[in-house]
Amino acid sequence: EDKVVQSPLSLVVHEGDTVTLNCSYEVTNFRSLLWYKQEKKAPTFLFMLTSSGIEKKSGRLSSILDKKELFSILNITATQTGDSAVYLCAALNYGGSQGNLIFGKGTKLSVKP
Amino acid sequence: EPEVTQTPSHQVTQMGQEVILRCVPISNHLYFYWYRQILGQKVEFLVSFYNNEISEKSEIFDDQFSVERPDGSNFTLKIRSTKLEDSAMYFCASQPTAIRSNEQFFGPGTRLTVL
Numbered sequence: 001e002d003k004v005v006q007s008p009l010s011l012v013v014h015e016g017d018t019v020t021l022n023c024s025y026e027v028t029n030f031r032s033l034l035w036y037k038q039e040k041k042a043p044t045f046l047f048m049l050t051s052s053g054i055e056k057k058s059g060r061l062s063s064i065l066d067k068k069e070l071f072s073i074l075n076i077t078a079t080q081t082g083d084s085a086v087y088l089c090a091a092l093n094y095g096g097s098q099g100n101l102i103f104g105k106g107t108k109l110s111v112k113p
Numbered sequence: 114e115p116e117v118t119q120t121p122s123h124q125v126t127q128m129g130q131e132v133i134l135r136c137v138p139i140s141n142h143l144y145f146y147w148y149r150q151i152l153g154q155k156v157e158f159l160v161s162f163y164n165n166e167i168s169e170k171s172e173i174f175d176d177q178f179s180v181e182r183p184d185g186s187n188f189t190l191k192i193r194s195t196k197l198e199d200s201a202m203y204f205c206a207s208q209p210t211a212i213r214s215n216e217q218f219f220g221p222g223t224r225l226t227v228l
Contacts, residue, residue, distance in 0.1 A: 034216070042117075042204065042219040043156070088156065100146065100169055101217060103156040 002027045004091050006104035014112050017079050021107045023089030024071040031094035033065050033072045034101065038086045046074070046087075079111045115139045117220035119205050125226045126195055134190045134223045136205030144208040145188045146217060147180065149173070149201040156204065162188065195227045 007022045025033065032050040036043035047056045049065035049072060056063050060079075065072045076083055086108045090101040118137045126132050138145055147159040161168040162180055179191045188207075192199055202224050206217040 036219075041202070041221045045216050045218070048216055090156075100158040100161050100171075101148070101156075102158065103148075105155040 002091070002093060002102050004089055004102050004104035006087075006089050006107050008107060009105060010108040010110070012110045012112065013079055015080055017111075018075065018077045019079060019109060021074040021076075021087050021089075021109070022071065023073070023104055025089075025091040025102075026070065027091040027093050027102055029094050029099075030067075030091055031099055032092040034090045034092060035063055035072070035074050036088040036090065038088055038106065039084075043088055048092075076109075079109075081111050081113055084109055084111045117205055117207055117218050119203075119220040119223050121223060122221065123224045123226070125228065128197055128227055129194050132192050132195055132225060134192075134203050134205075134225070136188045136190070136207075136220055137186060138188055138205065138207030139209075139218060140186075142207035142209050142218070144168075144210070144217075145180075145182070146206040146208070147190045148204045148206065148219075150204065150222075151198075151201040159190070159203075192225075195225075197227050200225055200227045 004025045032048050034048045035046040037046055047063045052067040060077045063074045086106040088106045089104045092099045093102055120135045145162040148156050150156045158171050160170040160174045160180055177193045181189050202222045204222045205220040208217045
């Protein structure tokens with residue numbers, strides 16, 4: 001059965017801390033690994049990773065994929081209270097003509113002032 | 114910036130009733146999806162749709178569920194006879210193409226409460 005596992009499930013840090021969120025996956029027809037940020041309702045896209053070892057960066061956020069060990073990490077440096085959210089990892093399963101996303105349970109990040 | 118919209122934001126219904134959840138994907142997108150998230154649980158894939166037909170569906174998407182793109186604009190999810198366990202947040206997503214980008218853009222969701 002395809003699955004995506006995220007850890008930790010929740011994390012409380014103080015502003016300025018650096019955090020690392022983990023995501024491991026076992027997906028039959030894996031194509032890409034996506035990270036989303038979910039604050040209130042809709043998940044908003046952060047990164048899509050398709051190749052191993054290539055870091056993607058956006059401001060204080062960065063992410064990398066290891067296709068050999070089947071995991072990805074999302075780093076957030078100098079955290080701010082606005083980073084508080086649930087961070088979702090999703091593996092794109094591309095078995096046919098159109099893929100679907102298999103989500104992990106998410107990591108709930110709380111950044112305290 | 115174009116975005117996926119969904120209506121209603123919250124739907125309350127009695128068990129056994131039919132509901133239709135509506136989505137307007139981003140206008141030039143070709144691939145459409147429905148996901149659901151039961152409170153406190155992970156987001157789960159329901160169905161994908163392209164070229165006016167279902168591409169893939171999960172085990173959750175049984176005979177009680179159907180999807181339609183009636184007018185080239187709206188993308189709807191119908192639940193024929195709702196059950197208590199259908200209570201969840203339902204997200205619609207759209208994607209430009211399968212080749213150029215795998216990014217799926219999510220709508221704000223419809224919270225379905227079945228009483």
